[in-house]
Amino acid sequence: MSVEENKRLVARAVAEVINDGDLEAVDRLYAPEIAAAAREWVAPFRTAFPDVRMxxxxxxxxxxxVVGHFRCSGTQTGPWLGRQATGRAFRDVREVYWFTVRGGRIVDWWGLEDNDDRRRQLRSGDARA
Known part of the structure; x- marks a missing residue:
């Protein structure tokens, strides 16, 4: 696959899995050996923040x-990292992820999220507009 095709695959993963919450799309976009881990990573976050948008x-x-720079927003309506739902929103939390793509599937990923900013916004209710 070309670099542009790899970028389109990552964009699809963000749109379909993260934003739309389509966990069945994981099987189409991620390699079989990491699909279960991808679902286990996304499902609890989508439960805590069902309106999440990347x-x-x-x-x-x-x-x-493929390296992606993202801004993440959502409203906490379920537990997250041992914290009960606050009903508060966070906005524009910065995230950076590295994806490895082979054979038309994501075969590895890792990333950095500004969870300090996310926690601060959820505590204070000061979600950025």
Missing amino acids: ETVALVGEGDT
């Missing part, structure tokens, strides 16, 4: 690697 700020690709 905005893609930038996707940069080289070879089989």
Whole structure:
């Protein structure tokens, strides 16, 4: 696959799995050996923040690697990381993820999220507009 095709695959994963909550899409977008882990990563977050939205700020690709810069927003209506639902929203939390794509599927990913900002907003109710 080309770098552009790899970037489109990552964009689909964000749109379908994260934003739409389509966990069945994981089987189409992720390699079989990591599909279960991908679902286990996304499902609790979608339960805690069912209206979550990941905005893609930038996707940069080289070879089989795609790096994405995202801004994440949502409202906590379920438990998250041992904290009960607050009913509060967070806005524009910065996240960066590295994806490895082979054979038309995501075969690995890891990332950094500004969970300090997310927690601060959920505590204070000061979600950015």
